[in-house]
Amino acid sequence: MSQINVELGDRSYPIFIGSGIAHDPENYRSFIASSQVLLVTNTTIDPIYSKTIESALSFVETLDKVLLPDGEQYKNLNTLNAIFDGLLKKGHNRKTTLIALGGGVIGDMVGFAAASYQRGVNFIQIPTTLLSQVDSSVGGKTGVNHILGKNMIGAFHQPKSVVIDTDMLKTLPSRELSAGLAEVIKYGLIADQEFFSWLEQNIEKLVAVDGEALAHAIERSCQIKADVVAQDEKEGGIRAILNFGHTFGHAIEAHQGYGVWLHGEAVGAGMIMACKMSAKLGWLDESIVERAIALITKAGLPILPPEDMTPETFLKYMSVDKKVLDKTLRLILLKACGDATVTSDFSDEVLHEILQGV
Numbered sequence: 001m002s003q004i005n006v007e008l009g010d011r012s013y014p015i016f017i018g019s020g021i022a023h024d025p026e027n028y029r030s031f032i033a034s035s036q037v038l039l040v041t042n043t044t045i046d047p048i049y050s051k052t053i054e055s056a057l058s059f060v061e062t063l064d065k066v067l068l069p070d071g072e073q074y075k076n077l078n079t080l081n082a083i084f085d086g087l088l089k090k091g092h093n094r095k096t097t098l099i100a101l102g103g104g105v106i107g108d109m110v111g112f113a114a115a116s117y118q119r120g121v122n123f124i125q126i127p128t129t130l131l132s133q134v135d136s137s138v139g140g141k142t143g144v145n146h147i148l149g150k151n152m153i154g155a156f157h158q159p160k161s162v163v164i165d166t167d168m169l170k171t172l173p174s175r176e177l178s179a180g181l182a183e184v185i186k187y188g189l190i191a192d193q194e195f196f197s198w199l200e201q202n203i204e205k206l207v208a209v210d211g212e213a214l215a216h217a218i219e220r221s222c223q224i225k226a227d228v229v230a231q232d233e234k235e236g237g238i239r240a241i242l243n244f245g246h247t248f249g250h251a252i253e254a255h256q257g258y259g260v261w262l263h264g265e266a267v268g269a270g271m272i273m274a275c276k277m278s279a280k281l282g283w284l285d286e287s288i289v290e291r292a293i294a295l296i297t298k299a300g301l302p303i304l305p306p307e308d309m310t311p312e313t314f315l316k317y318m319s320v321d322k323k324v325l326d327k328t329l330r331l332i333l334l335k336a337c338g339d340a341t342v343t344s345d346f347s348d349e350v351l352h353e354i355l356q357g358v
């Protein structure tokens, strides 16, 4: 098992990464200070993994469970209420611990429930998708979608620990694995050229669910994310680079209807748009755009947005992006492979050309 720490003073926490580690009670015991625990998962994951977690938590006095429906379309305030209902009906107090067992949808919702239940209680992340293992379970962004924008209602609330069991990826559908690879590739493009090259050399192994290759990709991704979050927990500056490709991607997700394109698929196409824009501005070598297109294609991800999206539909959704400040759109663009910047230093013409697919 390896361990990466997210260094945030008194809110620091460990990320444990290893094969089969979700079974071990010792990975939970010292992070649960309560006699009450609420396990939250969804109807797909429950029959596969709840028993394992319930038996690892057999030292807990009262273990309750809430089952949510599965899907991005349920990541909303309505579904969140089911968690609060469960907590209140079972009489959970301020010392309770919530456990998020699932992908990013479950992790984001449980994190937000933990941030707001009785003004804040503890929670632990057990991410079960590649995307949640390399991204959403780390860093404390929690929340739900609004019909007018993705992740628009939420809070920063850090978990007490993150338990990443790489064996859980064996049951993950391949489309979901590809979606997670989008975020892995993101780390190479924004922060680590060497890691990007390693990904080019190992993409076939990753797609084939090779345990060793996945463990390395998860560790490197979590380390990069932990470093960025430690510098800028609440996204006053540098943390925004983690949203590379996401401004375009969020517009795709919102326009298609949440759940139609997977988050990682939208990010894959969004990253290519951001790469192309960086090249059009003269900041990024065309060869990097070509390499990104090749890698994202091999990862099984789309490289173009849906055909029915016009510049106008993109701009409608991009105007409510959280990176819009004083009505100015800011984008994450690349100066080189491994070197991202947050900028509004681009003309409307260049943006329009990218949105038109030129």
Ligand code: NAD
Binding pocket: 042, 044, 045, 048, 070, 071, 072, 075, 102, 103, 104, 105, 106, 108, 128, 129, 130, 131, 132, 135, 136, 137, 138, 139, 140, 141, 142, 151, 168, 169, 170, 171, 172, 173, 176, 179, 263, 264
């Ligand atoms: P998801 O949570 O919807 O999970 C994908 C699907 O895989 C679901 O059907 C789920 O039930 C199933 N599943 C999960 N684990 C499984 C397993 N081990 N075996 C079999 N099936 C399994 O999707 P996701 O890609 O994990 O997360 C996407 C969400 O994460 C989006 O809502 C996105 O906004 C959010 N996100 C948040 C952050 C953050 O920093 N908080 C970062 C990135 C993404």
Ligand code: GLY
Binding pocket: 135, 136, 138, 139, 141, 239, 242, 243
């Ligand atoms: N996924 C972007 C962030 O955590 O900041």
